[in-house]
Amino acid sequence: MKDLTGWALGPGRTEESFDFVTTEIEKLKVGEFVYYEPDDRDDTKILCRIQERDRIVADESDVPQTLEPHVDADGMETLTTNRGYRVTAKVLGVYDEDMGGFRNLRSSPHIGQEVYYAHDELLAEILTPSERQGVLHMGHVLNREDADVKVFVDMDEVATKHLSVLASTGAGKSYTVGVLLEETVKPGNRGTSVVFDIHGEYFTLAEDDEYGDRFNLIEEPRIKISNLDLDDFQVAFAEDATNVQRERLREVLDDLDIDDTTASSSSVSAEYQDNVRRDYSVADIIDRLSEGNRVDDNLAWRLGLLEDFVSLDPETETSVQELCEPGKCNIIEFPTGAEELERNLILWYFTKQIMESRKEAVRVQRGRGGFDAKARERHIDVPVTIFIEEAHNFAPIDRELKTRDLLQEIAREGRKFGVGLCVISQRPSRLDEDVLSQCNSSIIMKVRNGVDQETIARSVEAAGEDLLRDLPGLTTGQAILAGDFINTPVLTKIRLRETEHGGMTPDVAKESIKAYKEAQKRKKKKRERAKKKAKKSRDKGRGD
Numbered sequence: 001m002k003d004l005t006g007w008a009l010g011p012g013r014t015e016e017s018f019d020f021v022t023t024e025i026e027k028l029k030v031g032e033f034v035y036y037e038p039d040d041r042d043d044t045k046i047l048c049r050i051q052e053r054d055r056i057v058a059d060e061s062d063v064p065q066t067l068e069p070h071v072d073a074d075g076m077e078t079l080t081t082n083r084g085y086r087v088t089a090k091v092l093g094v095y096d097e098d099m100g101g102f103r104n105l106r107s108s109p110h111i112g113q114e115v116y117y118a119h120d121e122l123l124a125e126i127l128t129p130s131e132r133q134g135v136l137h138m139g140h141v142l143n144r145e146d147a148d149v150k151v152f153v154d155m156d157e158v159a160t161k162h163l164s165v166l167a168s169t170g171a172g173k174s175y176t177v178g179v180l181l182e183e184t185v186k187p188g189n190r191g192t193s194v195v196f197d198i199h200g201e202y203f204t205l206a207e208d209d210e211y212g213d214r215f216n217l218i219e220e221p222r223i224k225i226s227n228l229d230l231d232d233f234q235v236a237f238a239e240d241a242t243n244v245q246r247e248r249l250r251e252v253l254d255d256l257d258i259d260d261t262t263a264s265s266s267s268v269s270a271e272y273q274d275n276v277r278r279d280y281s282v283a284d285i286i287d288r289l290s291e292g293n294r295v296d297d298n299l300a301w302r303l304g305l306l307e308d309f310v311s312l313d314p315e316t317e318t319s320v321q322e323l324c325e326p327g328k329c330n331i332i333e334f335p336t337g338a339e340e341l342e343r344n345l346i347l348w349y350f351t352k353q354i355m356e357s358r359k360e361a362v363r364v365q366r367g368r369g370g371f372d373a374k375a376r377e378r379h380i381d382v383p384v385t386i387f388i389e390e391a392h393n394f395a396p397i398d399r400e401l402k403t404r405d406l407l408q409e410i411a412r413e414g415r416k417f418g419v420g421l422c423v424i425s426q427r428p429s430r431l432d433e434d435v436l437s438q439c440n441s442s443i444i445m446k447v448r449n450g451v452d453q454e455t456i457a458r459s460v461e462a463a464g465e466d467l468l469r470d471l472p473g474l475t476t477g478q479a480i481l482a483g484d485f486i487n488t489p490v491l492t493k494i495r496l497r498e499t500e501h502g503g504m505t506p507d508v509a510k511e512s513i514k515a516y517k518e519a520q521k522r523k524k525k526k527r528e529r530a531k532k533k534a535k536k537s538r539d540k541g542r543g544d
C-alpha cells in the first residue's frame with residue numbers, strides 16, 4: 001500500500017538532496033522517512049530523510065506553475081487550496097540487505113515525481129537486522145509509537161569501533177546505557193563488558209530477579225599496594241613527581257620488595273619472587289622513606305594522601321578475571337566519597353590491565369608465543385567493552401592525564417585487541433576530541449549547551465546536521481542513534497527498562513515533605529522526652 005505524500009520539484013542541486021511539496025506536514029517531521037520510485041526500475045524504492053521544512057508563501061511562490069504540467073488535477077487542487085510546505089529531503093539510497101547499507105542509484109527525481117511516506121514495514125525492513133545474534137533492541141522510531149517500528153543496533157560495532165553517549169544531565173544517558181547493558185547480556189548475545197560506575201547507578205541491574213545473575217557487581221575493588229608501579233603512583237599524585245622523587249620512590253619500593261620476599265637469599269627463584277605476597281601498606285612506604293637522612297617531605301606528604309584511598313590494600317587485589325567475567329556485565333563501583341585522584345587510579349589501573357591482558361591474549365591467539373605464568377593467570381579470552389561514565393573527567397580536552405592517554409590508545413587501537421570503549425558524557429565539549437571522534441557510533445540525547453551542540457556537530461558527522469539541529473527539542477528518553485552500529489541515523493524513543501533504573505531523578509517535593517514530617521516527629525518526641533524528664537525531676541524534688 002502506497003501513501004502518496006507529495007511531489008518533487010525536480011532534481012536537487014546535488015545528488016544528495018532534493019525538494020518536494022507536501023500538505024501533510026504533521027506526518028513529515030524532520031528525521032522522518034519518505035521514498036520515491038525511479039521510473040526505469042521496478043519496485044525500487046529510494047529512501048530519503050527529511051531535513052528541512054518551510055511554509056510556502058502563496059503569493060511569492062512559483063511552485064504551482066512549476067508543478068502544474070506534471071501533477072494531476074486532484075493533486076494540484078490539494079496543493080493550491082492548502083498551500084503546503086516545501087520540504088528538503090536527503091537521499092539515502094536503496095537499502096541493500098546483503099550489503100547491510102545503502103546503494104546510491106544516481107537516479108534523481110524529476111519534476112512532479114511522486115513522493116511516498118515510508119510505511120512502517122519498509123522502515124522495519126531497514127532497521128531490523130537479519131541475524132538474531134549480536135543485535136540490541138534500543139527502542140522504536142520516534143513518532144511511530146503505535147506501530148512500534150523497532151530500532152536495533154549492532155553489538156559488534158559497539159564492541160570494536162566504540163560508542164559515545166552524549167546528553168545534558170537528566171536527559172536519560174544512564175537509563176539508556178542500562179537498556180544497552182540489558183540487551184548485551186541477553187542469551188543471544190552474552191557480551192562481556194566492564195562498567196566504571198562512578199555514581200552507583202547500575203547496581204540495580206545486579207539486584208534484578210531475572211537479570212541479576214548476568215551481572216557481576218564488584219562493590220569493593222581493591223588494588224594491592226605492592227603491585228603499583230611508578231606510573232600508577234603518578235596517576236594517584238596530584239602533581240607530577242620530580243625525577244628525583246621518582247628515583248627515591250623506586251629505591252624505597254625495591255627495598256620493601258626485597259624485605260618482603262626475604263629474597264636476600266639467591267636461592268629464591270624469580271618466579272617465586274614474582275608470586276610471593278608483599279603485604280606492605282602506604283604507611284610502610286612512608287616509614288621506609290623517612291629512614292636515614294634522605295627524607296623527602298614533599299614525597300612523604302604526597303604518599304600520605306594515599307592513606308585515605310579505600311581501594312588501596314596491603315594484602316588483596318581484585319584480579320582481572322574477577323573484573324571481566326565472560327558473558328557478563330561487570331560493574332565496578334567506586335568507593336563512596338572517593339575523590340578525583342582515587343577515581344583516576346581505579347579507572348587507570350584496571351583499564352590498563354584489561355588492555356594489557358587482551359594484547360597478550362591476541363598475541364597468543366595469533367600463534368606468536370605462549371603465556372608466561374603471570375600472563376596466563378590474568379588473561380581474558382573474550383572481547384570486552386569498557387563503559388566510562390563522566391568520560392570528560394578521565395579524558396579531558398585541556399589537561400594532560402595518564403587516563404586520557406590510555407583512553408586515546410584504546411580508542412585508536414582497542415579494535416585490534418577486542419577492547420571496545422563506550423564514553424558517556426554530559427559535557428562533550430570538555431571531552432578529548434581524539435577519543436570522541438574515534439567513536440564510530442553515537443547515541444545523542446537532549447543537549448542544551450550551545451558549545452556542546454557545536455562539538456557534537458563537529459565530531460559526530462554521521463548524525464547529520466539536520467537531525468542535530470533539533471537536539472534542544474528532544475525530550476527525556478528521545479535520542480538520535482547514528483553511526484556504524486545502525487543502518488541509517490534514526491530518531492529513537494529509547495525503550496523502557498526491564499530492570500529498575502538506579503539513577504532515578506529524585507521527586508523533590510515528595511522527598512522534602514517526607515523529610516519535613518520526619519523531622520517534626522523527631523522534634524515532637526524530643527519535646528515529650530524533655531517534658532517527661534522535667535516532670536520526673538519535679539516529682540523527685542517533691543518527694544525529697
Ligand SMILES: Nc1ncnc2c1ncn2[C@@H]1O[C@H](COP(=O)(O)OP(=O)(O)OP(=O)(O)O)[C@@H](O)[C@H]1O
Nearest residue numbers: 169170171172173174175426476477494503504505
Ligand atoms: N527512555 C526513558 N523512558 C522513561 N524514562 C526515562 C527514560 N530515560 C530516562 N528516563 C528518566 O529520566 C530521568 C533521568 O535519566 P538518567 O538518570 O538516565 O539521566 P542522565 O542523563 O544519566 O543524568 P545525569 O547526567 O545527571 O546522570 C530518570 O528519572 C529516568 O527514569
